[in-house]
Amino acid sequence: MNKIKKCLFPAAGYGTRFLPATKAIPKEMLPVLTKPLLQYGVEEAIEAGMDTMAIVTGRGKRSIEDHFDISYELEHQIKGTAKESYLTEIRSVINACTFSYTRQVEMKGLGHAILTGETLIGTEPFAVVLADDLCDNEDDGVLKQMTELYEKYKCCIIAVEEIPPEDSNKYGVIAGDTIKDSSYTKGSLIRVNDMVEKPEPKDAPSNLAIIGRYILTPDIFDVLRETKPGKGGEIQITDALLEMAKIGKVIAYKFDGKRFDCGSVDGFVEATNYFYTKEKS
Numbered sequence: 001m002n003k004i005k006k007c008l009f010p011a012a013g014y015g016t017r018f019l020p021a022t023k024a025i026p027k028e029m030l031p032v033l034t035k036p037l038l039q040y041g042v043e044e045a046i047e048a049g050m051d052t053m054a055i056v057t058g059r060g061k062r063s064i065e066d067h068f069d070i071s072y073e074l075e076h077q078i079k080g081t082a083k084e085s086y087l088t089e090i091r092s093v094i095n096a097c098t099f100s101y102t103r104q105v106e107m108k109g110l111g112h113a114i115l116t117g118e119t120l121i122g123t124e125p126f127a128v129v130l131a132d133d134l135c136d137n138e139d140d141g142v143l144k145q146m147t148e149l150y151e152k153y154k155c156c157i158i159a160v161e162e163i164p165p166e167d168s169n170k171y172g173v174i175a176g177d178t179i180k181d182s183s184y185t186k187g188s189l190i191r192v193n194d195m196v197e198k199p200e201p202k203d204a205p206s207n208l209a210i211i212g213r214y215i216l217t218p219d220i221f222d223v224l225r226e227t228k229p230g231k232g233g234e235i236q237i238t239d240a241l242l243e244m245a246k247i248g249k250v251i252a253y254k255f256d257g258k259r260f261d262c263g264s265v266d267g268f269v270e271a272t273n274y275f276y277t278k279e280k281s
């Protein structure tokens with residue numbers, strides 16, 4: 001019991017770093033090779049055993065709903081031709097899970113987007129994937145590693161990675177104490193006791209940055225409801241998680257795998273090259 005079945009995808013942001021491409025196309029629909037970022041995220045969630053995808057969208061994001069649906073005209077056109085194989089992957093995604101949507105009317109930050117998703121999540125633990133952080137691993141996917149950890153520790157789990165100190169002002173940065181768990185060898189675990197949203201390098205409590213994979217317990221919604229706008233005037237998930245960390249309910253996980261920041265042009269190009277090389281090898 002208590003297996004995590006729902007995954008929330010906040011996808012309402014403006015994607016300003018990708019303008020003009022994101023003027024009419026959601027950032028989450030930009031493709032790395034032939035697959036939109038969001039589909040990579042959904043596939044990672046399916047691999048982790050989830051079957052209920054909850055997507056927070058906004059104005060101009062309808063193509064997300066169309067993508068995870070049948071296109072009868074297209075199906076009819078290519079039926080029985082060699083081109084049909086191009087749809088194999090997306091068909092199996094559509095068959096493996098359900099999709100539900102809600103809209104964030106005002107883009108008040110990631111914490112606010114997650115709170116907007118409460119209506120789709122309800123009162124069970126859930127995963128959060130930011131599709132612009134694209135993860136890959138030869139072995140188990142990052143979300144699968146995290147759900148296994150959740151089953152053991154039953155608290156919020158956040159994925160972290162080491163970053164160069166000068167990049168601290170792009171991330172939430174954590175501090176805490178290493179958890180010694182000899183049964184756990186894949187990555188390392190830290191009991192979080194401090195976290196700061198986008199600190200300047202001199203104020204960063206460590207070089208461990210939060211990336212876009214979370215397992216959250218439903219009490220986060222009550223905390224988010226009370227969370228005031230923080231850095232940049234936005235409701236920050238980092239501020240809400242700090243409240244949970246103060247009572248020992250957040251573990252940071254240095255995961256096994258690669259992560260590309262596809263919200264930035266450099267990371268997007270890097271991911272494209274990586275997946276292209278992988279596909280050709």
Ligand code: UTP
Pocket residue numbers: 010011012013014015016017018027056104106107108109110112113130131132263
């Ligand atoms: P980002 O800050 O990376 O996305 O938010 P953005 O705001 O779209 O990008 P830039 O900085 O303008 O280029 C991380 C994730 O949170 C979602 C975004 O869609 C993205 O997946 N988000 C952010 C929301 O859903 N709602 C918000 O109000 C803010």
